[in-house]
Amino acid sequence: MHEAGSETSSGSTGQQQERAEGILGYKPEVRDIAKAKDEVNSISSRVLDWMKVRGSVTEPSAAAHKCEAVDPDFTKYYVVNHPWSVYDLKKGSFDEAMDNLRKTLPEKGWKITKDGPMRTKDADPEIVAVQPDSHHTLTVQWLKPARPGRKELISVDVDSRCFRAPEGVDPYSG
Structure with a gap:
């Protein structure tokens, strides 16, 4: 008998995959974390190009985070998120x-x-948009300086769908 969430057999891994698919409505693709981050960073670069503006851009890169719906402990399933802004x-x-x-x-x-x-x-x-082929989502918000001390900026958030880390890879370390 296995504890809930145990990965000691291929049967429990299969059960976890089936559960994830049932919750998400799709089968999470096994994807290398670095590749998923690169893809999201590339989308962010294209979005900045499509804006056709030049200004200061925040620096952080895309990062893997827990896929809350199926893996709140962040052990196998992950999403990639890249929040940034131009000002x-x-x-x-x-x-x-x-x-x-x-x-x-x-x-x-x-x-x-x-x-x-x-x-x-x-x-x-x-503006909220989805890329139907890759299922990436994009949220772009123009934050106007309505309050004293608030800078005008465009906030951008690029997100992937949930992926499954390759066997033996801890998504938290990716």
Whole structure:
């Protein structure tokens, strides 16, 4: 008899995969963590190019995080997330950046699922899109300086779907 979540046999691994597939509605692909991070970083670079603005960009790179729905202990399943922003524009405007994304995302195969105000007090503009082939999601928010001390910026969040780390790889160390 095995403890819940035990990986001592291929049967329990198969059960965990079936459970994950049932919860997520798809079978999580086995993907090398570095490759998944590179893919998300590449998407982020393209999104910045599509905005056609130049300014300061936050530095952090994509990172693996727990796939909360199926692996809250972060032992086998993971998502890749890359939050970043562009601010202090030296070329272009924030309005242009959003308009460029509205035009370019569909041309590049992305489906815009939301284009309107955020559900916040400031109701800043937000674009949410999904890439139907890879299932990456993109959330772009134009945060206007409505309050003193707040810089105007465009916040971008690129996310992957859940993946399964290769056997023997701890996603936390990836």
